Amino acid sequence: MKRILFVDDDSGVLDGLRRMLRGMRHEWETVFTCSGAEALRLLEQSPFDVVVTDMRMPGMDGAQLLEEVMRRHAETIRIVLSGQADGESVLRSIGSAHQYLSKPCDESTVKATIARALLLRQWISEPTIKQLVARVTSLPSLPSLYAELVAELRSAESSIQRIAAIISRDVGMTAKILQLVNSSYFGLRQRVATPSQAVAHLGIDVLRALVLSVHTFAEYEGLTLAGFSIDALFDHSLAVGALAKQVVQKAGGTAEQANDALVAGMLHDVGKLVLASNLQDRYAAALTLARRDPMPLVAAENEVFGCSHAEVGAYLLALWGLSDAVVEAVAFHHQPARSAVQSFSALTAVHVANALARERGAAPREPSSIDDDYLAGLGLFDRLPGWRELADGILCEGVMQ
Numbered sequence: 001m002k003r004i005l006f007v008d009d010d011s012g013v014l015d016g017l018r019r020m021l022r023g024m025r026h027e028w029e030t031v032f033t034c035s036g037a038e039a040l041r042l043l044e045q046s047p048f049d050v051v052v053t054d055m056r057m058p059g060m061d062g063a064q065l066l067e068e069v070m071r072r073h074a075e076t077i078r079i080v081l082s083g084q085a086d087g088e089s090v091l092r093s094i095g096s097a098h099q100y101l102s103k104p105c106d107e108s109t110v111k112a113t114i115a116r117a118l119l120l121r122q123w124i125s126e127p128t129i130k131q132l133v134a135r136v137t138s139l140p141s142l143p144s145l146y147a148e149l150v151a152e153l154r155s156a157e158s159s160i161q162r163i164a165a166i167i168s169r170d171v172g173m174t175a176k177i178l179q180l181v182n183s184s185y186f187g188l189r190q191r192v193a194t195p196s197q198a199v200a201h202l203g204i205d206v207l208r209a210l211v212l213s214v215h216t217f218a219e220y221e222g223l224t225l226a227g228f229s230i231d232a233l234f235d236h237s238l239a240v241g242a243l244a245k246q247v248v249q250k251a252g253g254t255a256e257q258a259n260d261a262l263v264a265g266m267l268h269d270v271g272k273l274v275l276a277s278n279l280q281d282r283y284a285a286a287l288t289l290a291r292r293d294p295m296p297l298v299a300a301e302n303e304v305f306g307c308s309h310a311e312v313g314a315y316l317l318a319l320w321g322l323s324d325a326v327v328e329a330v331a332f333h334h335q336p337a338r339s340a341v342q343s344f345s346a347l348t349a350v351h352v353a354n355a356l357a358r359e360r361g362a363a364p365r366e367p368s369s370i371d372d373d374y375l376a377g378l379g380l381f382d383r384l385p386g387w388r389e390l391a392d393g394i395l396c397e398g399v400m401q
């Protein structure tokens, strides 16, 4: 039984939610309260899996409440349910909320948002890792790209295209911008798939506020681990994104699958970024173990953390509300046969692209392998030579350097 706490000073809103969620009573225990202070008291009494809060409330507002929840109960999933008039306070909550829903919110959106955020927690056994992922509010960005972005936003002639191009080259910024724009508060009704679409939708003024005032993106400050380089990880991620998109196109997939593959390819190793930048010593131990034994890095991570970067990344992106197709592709990029979806998808493309990129020495310490049985099961094994040609093409263009 999952426990969900709803906080709103408007009893009408709480009554609506209570009615809306009655059908879920066998899976979710729902508790309703009208103030932040009372919410904190309830959390102190017994833990909740999810807190969904209004923003503008007398006394403690939603942003303050979520800050406290993050500090005291790191594992709890934090969702904002807010009216459009609360713009400024929503911006203040960007550091502490996982997702943002817009009032009025329909039943299926509320249910789906909570269910999706909860879905992947079960994969992470160690409580400290669960807490760590739920506490991540931004991911390290490359200083050069961060500086470029700030300069572009400060310029009198900022261009949306140039801003999109900068964000698309940075793993951390890509993940964060998609978190924001896939929330119903900032987003369109239809799903926003790529960083370029996200940037175009948010517009320069909102981006300026997000980056220059709220400091939504975090500049990375020196991460030195033997055998781990953020620059190399970003290059590899860009290459896998570009190749995965081409794999979908060559296989005759849909435009949506191609976009999902591009984004999932770019974000597939985001879990490494989370682990390496937050748990440096333990990540160094995993790297050493992989080198010394030698064993695949995924196996070494499993020994050290009880899960791998694939599950950590997928959990973060699910918490942040990215699409199921992207989350799925990130979760299973090393073991696609574990996915429930056994037909050609963004996952297939990311698995292939990652393995081909690694074969070509993009990340030389990780032994790579394509899951031949998985491809054969999909009837796609004979496509491999064509995909290798694509990989060669991208390598020639220098994306994989």
Ligand SMILES: [Fe+2]
Residues within 6 Å of the ligand: 268, 269, 309, 310, 333, 334
């Ligand atoms: Fe990976």
Ligand SMILES: [Fe+2]
Residues within 6 Å of the ligand: 236, 240, 268, 269, 354
């Ligand atoms: Fe990778």
